Amino acid sequence: QTAKNWSESVIKQDEIDKYLINGKDFIDENEINEKLKTNVNHSKEDIRKIINRSLNINRLSFDETAALLNVKDEAIWEEMYAAAAEVKRRVYDNRIVFFAPLYCGNLCVNNCKYCGFRNENKDEVRKVLNFDEVKKEAEAVIDEGHKRMIVVYGEHPKTDANYIAESIKQIYSVEKKAKSGKMNRIRRININAAPMCVSDLKKLHEVGIGTYQVFQETYHKATYNDVHESGPKSDYRWRLYALHRAMDAGIDDVAIGALFGLYDWKYEVMGLLYHTADLEKRYGIGPHTISFPRMTPASGSDLSTNSKYLVNDEDFKKLVTVLRLSVPYTGLIITAREKAELRKEIIKVGCTQTDASTKIGIGEYSGVDKAELENKQQFTIGDPRPLDDVVRELAEMGKITSFCTAGYRCGRTGEKIMTLLEKTEEGKFCKLNAVLTFREYLDDYASEETRKVGEKLIEKELKEIENMKFYKAHKLTDLMTDYYERVSNGERDLFI
Ligand code: SAM
Numbered sequence: 001q002t003a004k005n006w007s008e009s010v011i012k013q014d015e016i017d018k019y020l021i022n023g024k025d026f027i028d029e030n031e032i033n034e035k036l037k038t039n040v041n042h043s044k045e046d047i048r049k050i051i052n053r054s055l056n057i058n059r060l061s062f063d064e065t066a067a068l069l070n071v072k073d074e075a076i077w078e079e080m081y082a083a084a085a086e087v088k089r090r091v092y093d094n095r096i097v098f099f100a101p102l103y104c105g106n107l108c109v110n111n112c113k114y115c116g117f118r119n120e121n122k123d124e125v126r127k128v129l130n131f132d133e134v135k136k137e138a139e140a141v142i143d144e145g146h147k148r149m150i151v152v153y154g155e156h157p158k159t160d161a162n163y164i165a166e167s168i169k170q171i172y173s174v175e176k177k178a179k180s181g182k183m184n185r186i187r188r189i190n191i192n193a194a195p196m197c198v199s200d201l202k203k204l205h206e207v208g209i210g211t212y213q214v215f216q217e218t219y220h221k222a223t224y225n226d227v228h229e230s231g232p233k234s235d236y237r238w239r240l241y242a243l244h245r246a247m248d249a250g251i252d253d254v255a256i257g258a259l260f261g262l263y264d265w266k267y268e269v270m271g272l273l274y275h276t277a278d279l280e281k282r283y284g285i286g287p288h289t290i291s292f293p294r295m296t297p298a299s300g301s302d303l304s305t306n307s308k309y310l311v312n313d314e315d316f317k318k319l320v321t322v323l324r325l326s327v328p329y330t331g332l333i334i335t336a337r338e339k340a341e342l343r344k345e346i347i348k349v350g351c352t353q354t355d356a357s358t359k360i361g362i363g364e365y366s367g368v369d370k371a372e373l374e375n376k377q378q379f380t381i382g383d384p385r386p387l388d389d390v391v392r393e394l395a396e397m398g399k400i401t402s403f404c405t406a407g408y409r410c411g412r413t414g415e416k417i418m419t420l421l422e423k424t425e426e427g428k429f430c431k432l433n434a435v436l437t438f439r440e441y442l443d444d445y446a447s448e449e450t451r452k453v454g455e456k457l458i459e460k461e462l463k464e465i466e467n468m469k470f471y472k473a474h475k476l477t478d479l480m481t482d483y484y485e486r487v488s489n490g491e492r493d494l495f496i
């Protein structure tokens, strides 16, 4: 099958039409513009009331979110930064979940103007990993100490749903010995891949993917059409309902995102909120996470450097803050696209997940010809530090790295996890699993320096756990003491 034929055959119109309401999308551009236009100049008191609703872990309305986006007073923004950090603490405590991205291929039938992988970029050296290479990459990622991956695919017949499913099976099968002698493996695989039809999505569900992530890029249709000239991705609606189809295929753990820099950032935040609200309305659960990649320079892409909507660092912090306040119980992902200093700042206003030791060249973890690499990656990385350095920096800030993957293996996904998050209870389970997996990391992979800082943090965490009523009431204190001892003695993968 040629790329062109495949491109034409992939979209199933009936799997778009069934989600339209009276022929319309859930994104109503006029309504978003109206809300952004009218919710201006709210009093400090009004804004504080909205902040308080968020502090009580309520999802904010469209109007409330627009009001926050339009705040001008820097002193109020300072209050919002502090509130966002507090919301994060209440729902997710001081944990940060780590993952590593793995790029399986850079062949792509689409022509996204901002991406180095786009079909018409003749400078890009194309490669799809075979399954032996995929396994080698997985081994190298395990060697860093990771337990979670997001596997990323271009859209191409050579990396179709069957390839994706097989690559996931292969990665789950890899085991690698740590320097401590303990065997480790990737325990959760999330994917970032093109929109698919329900029958293909079922194949991915069957092999046990964690989260299925699709970014809308921009919710503004005219901009969307302008930057996606050809290929299946040029169909705005096929992408807009990708995660609705995933839900219908049984994948109840989905993730959304927008590529900031294509259109007005305030509009995109509203778009992400409308998307969240629509998933909640139809399926009872919103997205597990929201991503907000900022467009970074990509090979051969003028747009990636000269778009008039590029978001500066200040506005970036503001948009993440509003998202944190607006959707208190949704995970927020900041990636290594950002430079170390900024990432540290942004984590403070409420991110729950990040990546480290990130390599986005195809085959880069396990070592490919370095000279070729330059034109084998999608964009540029801002913070290339190894996992150990980032873990240590966070531990110094009092934040514990979690490699927890218990949630989905204990059935805490979908509606169940959302209810726990809304009641601020999920964070309490995660705190236990964070300590157990951090202990594993310190023993299996950490440098001496990181181990020292990490142990102090674990001590503090264990004291908190011992004193918390929640754990006593749920009879978890003794279980945790037992598990912690067993992990310290070398048992692996115990979770609560
Ligand atoms: N091909 C699939 C797709 O487009 O959905 C998945 C992989 S694509 C490599 C993953 C994401 O990378 C895109 O959704 C986009 O948001 C992001 N991306 C593309 N070009 C970028 C750039 N220049 N800077 C930052 N992120 C970019």
Ligand code: SF4
Residues within 6 Å of the ligand: 108, 109, 110, 111, 112, 115, 116, 117, 118, 119, 153, 154, 155, 233
């Ligand atoms: Fe292909 Fe995704 Fe890049 Fe677009 S963003 S060119 S679909 S890999």
